[in-house]
Amino acid sequence: MPVIAIVGAGPGLGIQIAHAFGRKGFAVAMVARNAAKLDALVAELHDKGIDAAGFVGDINKPDTITEAFAAIKQRYGKVDVLEYSPADPTLHAVGVLDVDPGTLQPQIDFYIGGALHTVRQVAADMIAAKSGTILITTGGGSITPVPALANINIAAAGLRNWTLNLHNELKPHNIYVAHIAISAWIGAGHPGAAPDVIAACYPELYETRAEPELHYVALDK
Known part of the structure; x- marks a missing residue:
């Protein structure tokens, strides 16, 4: 059974990506900070007959991500698909004239630093197997x-820049890497911004390996 690991799993887009891949026969490893929320997500997947498990890991604490992926590998073996889409609402946005090192560095550490460390947990196994998929999600502002x-x-x-470089680096190893930029207020009422609608794009990218980037736009009323 193929395995997808979803980092930053939550009750919106994350759980819908889990359902989308679960319906394709994947086992789902969900990684997030809150054990109780993970338990609820896993129970929802089990109710649909999907093999799923939760693994506690915090992007801000790299050791916990290492431990989570060690546990995933022990339970399921090699990860076939990695989806990375964490968010931290405590990291506040600032306007273009107010950006300074103090407001920028935490964002870089979280989004970029977290991705660098997370991808390292699966890249070596994927290269050795000459197969794998890595899907990195950001907001459309990228x-x-x-x-x-x-x-x-x-x-x-x-x-985004690093992901596209990663695509070029890993393509010769038969590893597909794609960046997904989402320009939408997910779940805010626009039919195209419903989490399940957006999530359907992820297994499609996995199956077609068509492009290294998808800009998903659902902003018009």
Whole structure:
């Protein structure tokens, strides 16, 4: 059974990505900070007959991510698909004229630093197997910046750049890497911004391996 690890799993997009891959026959390893919330997500997947388990890990604490992936590997073996989409609402956005090192560095540490460490947990096994998929999600500001979210946009744009470089580096090893930028207020009422609608794009990317980037836009009323 193939395995997807979802880092930053939550009750919105994360659980819908889990359902989308679970319906394709994947076992789902969900990584997040809160054990109680993970238990609820896993129970929802079990109710649908999907093999799933939760693993506590905090992007801000790299050792916990290492431990979570060691536990995933012990339970399921090699991770076939990694999806990375953590968010931290305590990291406040600032406008473009207010960005300074103090407001920018935490965003870089969280989004970019977290991705660097997380991908290292699966890359070596994927290279050895000559197979695997890595899907990195950011907000649409990584492509179309929003002045009020300037510090987040800088970190997201850096993560986008690294992901596209990773695509080029790992493609010769038959590993597919893609960046997904989401320009949508997820779950805010626009039909195209419903979490399950967006989530459907993820297994499609996995199956088609068509492009290294998808900009998903659902902003028009």
